[in-house]
Amino acid sequence: MPPVPPPGSAQPRFTTLDRAQRVRFRRAVTLMLMTLVLPGSAQLVSGRRRVGRIALWTWLVLLSGGLLTIVTAYFWHDLVFKTGFLQFLRLSLTLLAVGWAYLFVDAWRLGQPLTLQRQHRLAVVGVNGFLCFSVAGALLFGAHVVGVQRDFLITTFGDGSAADDSHGRYNVLLMGGDSGAGRWGLRPDSMTVASIDAETGKTVLISLPRNMQNFPFAEGSVMAEQFPDGFDEEGMYLNGLATWALDHAELFKGSKNPGVDATIQGVEGITGLDISYWAMVNLEGFKDLVDAVGGVELNVRQPIPVGLPHEKTFHYIEPGVRTLGGHDTLWFARAREGSDDYSRMARQKCVMSAMLQQVSPQTALANFQKIAEAGSAMVSTNVPRGEVGRFVDLALKAKGQKIATLSLVPPMINTANPDIELVHAKVAAAIAKAEGRKPEVPAGTVEAAPEPETGTTPEAPAGGADGSDESAAPPAAPTTPEAPPAVTGGSLGSLSTGYAANQSEDLGAVC
Incomplete structure (x- = not known):
């Protein structure tokens, strides 16, 4: 016990x-x-x-x-x-x-x-x-x-050799279209040259209207040999260069993308810039990219139609500051109903600006896999893989800086018969202003007086056109111009006065 x-x-x-x-x-x-x-x-x-x-x-x-x-x-x-x-x-x-x-x-x-x-x-x-x-x-x-x-x-990205900068800048031609896998090089819907300072990343966006005609090509290029007096092919415009080149691919021996090469030669002739690289953006892939980063915030100034009126999903993006998904962002950038090409160009610039400013490194890292999957279906480019890091650095430097824009559109430029010397001067002036220097004036020319601000008319000189005194003549009755239809969408301005996003020193302020 x-x-x-x-x-x-x-x-x-x-x-x-x-x-x-x-x-x-x-x-x-x-x-x-x-x-x-x-x-x-x-x-x-x-x-x-x-x-x-x-x-x-x-x-x-x-x-x-x-x-x-x-x-x-x-x-x-x-x-x-x-x-x-x-x-x-x-x-x-x-x-x-x-x-x-x-x-x-x-x-x-x-x-x-x-x-x-x-x-x-x-x-x-x-x-x-x-x-x-x-x-x-x-x-x-x-x-x-x-x-x-x-x-x-x-x-x-490609595996070619890196291009040198041109006068301290990289000029990248951005083209947007509906191309899909195996279809790169079809007719581009939009064309913009991003001129990027090789040191600071300061960027100037220079947009070209797709309906430009009678323009020259870069000297010594294949297209300049075919059209020594400029591109005057009947019924064809700047955005038709790609299809023309594909129909005459034998002229571009050894070229993988004759349509892109022809377009670059035209853009170089119009702007006077040397194009360093190109990128073709598939707009359907762009829609996936916007969704991958959680949407983009845009200032909608006018109801924008999404889809076609006969479609069941047809609706309008209502005015106001909106965070749009990929589908609506794509329509915001491309809608034509009740609009014009130059308004679309302005809206596309506003989308570019919003994406650059709003997609932070943290957002990109958190959604990296979705972005990569969207990007591989979105972009075809000749930027070498070895240069990707350089452009990422420049993009980070550009973030937070003001983006300057210039669009070669009416009323400044006649797209049917453009004044190429004026175009070259405007491009040079926009880049010089972005770099903080005065544009160079060619010898033998007189520097032009500053343009009047949008919405104003220059004062008439005293007397007649020949300097004679016409004070006795009765003054002309003042006329009130008709207000143009509001088709601004995402930018201040109108067709008659010009859209502010198409020519601005601070794109973010006018979008």
Whole structure:
């Protein structure tokens, strides 16, 4: 018969076996947490010194390499756009995930789970599984994201040589159209030259109307040989160069994109700029890009029709500051109903400005996979992969700066018979103003007087056109011009006075 405890004494709560079980449980959990904080340390303290040393040194080397990579990428952004480096990083993350998962399983084994009580065994399995799948899953997801970026760079950008800047600027021709996979180079719907300062990123957007005629080509180009007196093909406009070139592809020997080449030669002849690179934007892919970043905020000044009147989904984007999804943003930029081409050009510039200013690096990082998937279907370009980092740097510098715009449209430019010397002067003046310098005036010419502000008329000189005194003549009766229809959409101005977004030193202020 066991001894009876004396009166008033407490019954012991835990036996020696219970305390040993609790110690083993704490040890098992500690080994797993050590593996989380310092991979290999659990093996070192448990007697598997060789495995522990290999794991620990591998971890320290990878940690040092990761920190060095982050510092290098901060100062040299090109690193994260090198496909070779991305492939190495992808493999490294995958191997690290597998190795770390093995160390977690080994730490669980070293904790001797079979010696634990049932509830402790279940807890250890749960903790180990959570840590193992969380760490390995995060690393494998990182490897997947790196792979997505690598595939995006390979499928979107070229592998040619980098172009030099022209007078300190990169001039990139942006073309928008309905081209799809395998159909790049069809008739562009919009054409804009982004002239970017190679140092500051200060950007001037120069838009060309698709209906321009009778324009010259760059000297010495294939198109200049075919049309020495300018593009006077009957019934064809600037946006028809691509289809003309595809019909005469034999003239562009060795060219992968004769339509794009012909368009560039026309744009260079019109603007007087040397085009560094080109990018063709598939507008349907652009819709997916807007959705990928969560929409874009636009100032809608006039009801914009979405779709065609006979469609069931037809509706209007109502005036006001609206956050639009990809579908409505695309229609905001392209709607023609109750509008004109020059209003569309102004609205497209407002969309460009909004995207540049509103898509932050944090948004891009959070939605990177969606953006990459949309981008690979959205853009075809000849920008080399090695130059992507440079343009990302310039885009970051341009963010927050004022964007200047110039559109070669009426009333300034007659699109049917443009004054090319005037166009060249306007382009040079817009770039010079953006750079903070006075435009150069060619020798032998007189600098033009400043243009009157929009909505004003220059005062008539005293006397007649020949300087004679005509004070006796009765004054002409004042006339009130008819107010033009409001088709501004996203920009101040009208067809008769000109849309402010088409010619402005601060695009964001007039959109």
